[in-house]
Amino acid sequence: MREAPESKHGQTFIGGLSHVYHCNHYNAHLQMSVMLAEGAEEGFDPRHLLRDSATRLTQSLKRQGYSRQDLFDEFTWCGFGYIKEVTDNQVETPGSHYGQSTYLMGAPEKSCFFNAGFLQGAVDRVVTETACRHMKARTDVFEFGAPLPAMTDPLVNPPPFVRVPARFGFRGCEILSSPVDEDKIVATVATLPLYGKPPSEQGDGLIPAFGVVLTNHYADYYNLISYETYSRMIAAGVPADMAREAFIQCGHVCAFNTFGGIMESPEFHALVVPMCKSPEDWVHGMVAVINALGWGAWRVEKIAPGKELVIRIYNSYEGIGYRRLYPQATEKQLSFLAVGAVRGLAHLFWKIDIRERPGLDQDFYFKVFNSERGYWNVEQTHSIAAGDDFDRIVTWK
Amino acid sequence: MSQEKTFRINLPTLFERVNERRKEQRLPLVEPAVMAVRASIRFAIRRQKHLNLKDENTGEAEMDEGDADAFCQILGDLFNVDLHYDEDESKTRSALEQRAALPLDGVAGADDGATFSLPLFQFYAAINRERRAKNLRPIEPAAISVRTGIKFSIMRRRALNFRGDELLLNQADLEALDDIVAQQFDVVVPNGLLSHCRSLTSAPQPAKAGSVVADAEPEGFLARLMNRLVGKQGDHAVAKDTHHYTLDTSALLLTIVTRRAYLGHKPITPDKVRSRCGNALSAELDLEVDMNDPRIALQHEQLDAFAEVIRSEFEIMFEDMDDLLGKNKKPTE
Structure with a gap:
């Protein structure tokens, strides 16, 4: 490949563009949401x-x-x-x-x-x-x-990156330490062969992993199709919460399939589970893996087991991406993927118990994971898109 | 992107509106102070913030759009009424200033006068029944409602309320929904969704032409099902005050246990089911329910609340209500 991936600010860049790992389920649901x-x-x-x-x-x-x-x-x-x-x-x-x-x-x-x-x-x-x-x-x-005539470059604004604070070293963090070694996890995940191989290397260009099929997609593609669609839905009179929910559901599906698949995988059980004693440790372990996906720098601010989970995301690909595309937003609830993913993360531990390896399939998602009973509330309180230094997602039961 | 809106809510008017809706449904009125306390607790839990519902001077509360939406939903949940703004907008508007600024101000059924009620569980079930028949995966109701809601908003320029038990529609809405179902879920419901609807025009019509849906008295889906099962569809509007429905307690408990097992929920012992069921029904229905009795007798107006209690307490998704009902479900005089 022409350029090697470069990690900085919690994101991964190839050819100057931010890339993020996402699964086939997310890609399918996001495309269907846009088609709406x-x-x-x-x-x-x-x-x-x-x-x-x-x-x-x-x-x-x-x-x-x-x-x-x-x-x-x-x-x-x-x-x-x-x-x-x-x-x-x-x-x-x-x-x-x-x-x-x-x-x-x-x-x-x-x-x-x-x-x-x-x-x-x-x-x-x-x-x-x-x-x-x-x-x-x-x-x-x-x-x-x-x-085809040249189209305009959509990335018209500079990215408002901020310095990423130490793992538990930011004001408001209610966690002092964790037995989970995030650096080791991030470094190990980076060595996994999560890229598509060409036929010359006996590949088909796909990345099957963790029970899903991954892409290392262009973050700005997701942002463009999501926000252009969302703004049109709002302009057409679709209630904002309904429009948001269509995209947040994609994140929830993503959490179930990708996070769930990762946490059921032999790799996770070999590398991360030995560091974990409690569900809180598992949360830290999964967040460490997320920090290798290019989604920004995720920081766990608070865990009240079974009651509340607060995640901050510095340099989130959605928040930074929004600001690269548009002027500062006047609403905060714009990190759709993160909102759905954080709620899904809580559901994986406290709606079901992923540690028991319940076996994840569409039927289970339909009947248990996404059932109304025990559904957690979720809200984005801070938003890079709206000018804050970080995205902050609070989910609670 | 959309601007944040602030709403000034006239609480006495809104509480009065809640009681009007309860009165329409023949439910007992609720003391406004009780409403304020219960709503503020639920609001604090859901929104993680305190809401002052007792402004001594004006009786008004100011809140942003998210809070206002949540507040309306909470009142709806707590007091079994629907305050969504796509129904009876004029009255809700007077209580919720600026609500009129929302673009979706539908007056369902106002344009052709023909109005129908489509029970949501039948809507979801019809789609998934047809998908299974085509060997397609079922789609969860949450996804169906969001996708349908957005498409409908775009096509019909007004919002559907998926928070209740049923959708209130006119003929054009139904045609749009049939199109949406075919496009979004790749199925055609035999004879159209109209075949799953109940006509509201047979019920006594309000004088105000523009609020047919809002003021029509919707029947609960369980009531309609029961009436269908005993061949009384359409008659209950006249006779319902004298009807009691009896449910076989053992069959109900057994159904709850087996349905939960089928859905993969954690097992609950029959004793726990019995106790939770009794407590929940007693609390929600203002009824002394003894699950040791062989039968529970319910009045017509308690049926929807009953169904909701079972659904929320035990996570049972209804596609076919028959298996929830005991054998002796016939209304008795």
Whole structure:
């Protein structure tokens, strides 16, 4: 790959863009949430938003000197699959995260929007998906059309990074110490082979791990599609709490599948569990793993077992990302993923008990994890998007 | 992004509104002071902040939009009324100043006069029944309600209230919902969602044309189910005051235990089920419930509360209510 990942400020950068690990379930649910906004505004097509947001980022990389092949290599390394050139005007993706690992709840349609948008930026032509696995095709096929004009770079503002405080060394922290060695966990997770391999290395460009399929996705892609959709929903009259809930649910699904899958994994049981005696230790262990995902620097502020969990996130990818895209917000509840994920984290310990390895599947999510009984409240009290130094999520029963 | 709004709530008016709704549902009135105390406790728990509900001078409270929403929901939960602003907006508006600024001010049913009630559990069940028939995974109700709610808001420019037991709709709303179900959940409900609705037009209509839904007296879903089971659908509006429904206590306990086991919940001993059930029903229904009796007799207006108690206390999701009901569920005079 052209550039090696670089970790700083709690985030991971490749080619200057922030990358975050997310699972196929999150990607599927987020895409479906964006698709809900169809009809919110005259002339607005969420499919175009999903496609063109990717294009704007790949065009930005090209402006930095990325070649077409560099982009194709990064596509594979990040777990999106791999691209096979069929003719000068046609490619297919025999390995495809969006084609193989995501899913739809609605009527099937061609829905590898990210892939199409990525390709548009790579080849500077309009790209149309002409066959899709979601429509029972053998593979996903993309055809190149007319030349594509350059799109604007969405990242118009400097990132307001702050210094990340020591783990328990910030004002307001109610925790003094933990037997969990976060540095060791972060360092070990960084050595896991969480990247897609090309066919030349017997890979298919996907990253199966912890019972899910991961991508090392562009954080700004998530931010663009989420906030552009959210603002249109609000403008169309959708109540803000309802619109937020659509995105927060994605985070809750993500916590269940990714956090849950990680905590049930042999790797977690070999590395982290020996450091843990109580559920609180497990929380610290999982937060340490999260700190290797590029989501920002998570700090546990308070744990009242079974009652309350408070998490701060310095340099969260959502908060920083929002400020890079837009002026400072006037509302605080904008870190949708974090809100859903923190609630999900509490649910994993105190709604179910993940330590018992209950076995996580859709049926369990449906009937137990997401049942109304024992559902925790959650609120974002501080928001980087709204000018605070950190995001702060409080969840309580 | 949206601006924060502040609401000035006229508490006596709002409490009066709660009692009006309770009166419409033939529920006993609640002393406003009791309402204030209970609501402030629940509010403090839910929102982690104190709410002064006793301004001596004005009887008003000021709060932001999130608090106002939570406050309305709490009053709804505590006193079994629906104060959501998409119903009977004019009255709620007078109590909640600035609520009118919200863009979604639907007057369901006002545009064509034909109004229907769609029980939510039937809505969720219909979708998942059809998905299972197509070998698709079921979708949890929370996801269905959010996705449907957003699409409906965009298509119909008003909000649906998923916090109650049923949706109040007109013909155009139903058509939109049928479209949404097909698009979002990849199924078509046979004969449309209309086939799962009860017409509200057969009930006595209020004089005010613009508030058909708000003032119509919605029947509880359990009541409708029972009436359906005994072939009395439509008649209960006239006869309900004299009806009692009897539930077989043993069958109820057994159903709770087996349904919980089926859903994967932690087992509860039958004795605990018996005691929790009795306590919860006694507390919520203002009724001396002895679970050692072979049968529980309920009045019509207690049925919804009964169903809610069972659902919240024991986490039983209803798709088919038949298995919750005992064999002797026939209304008796």
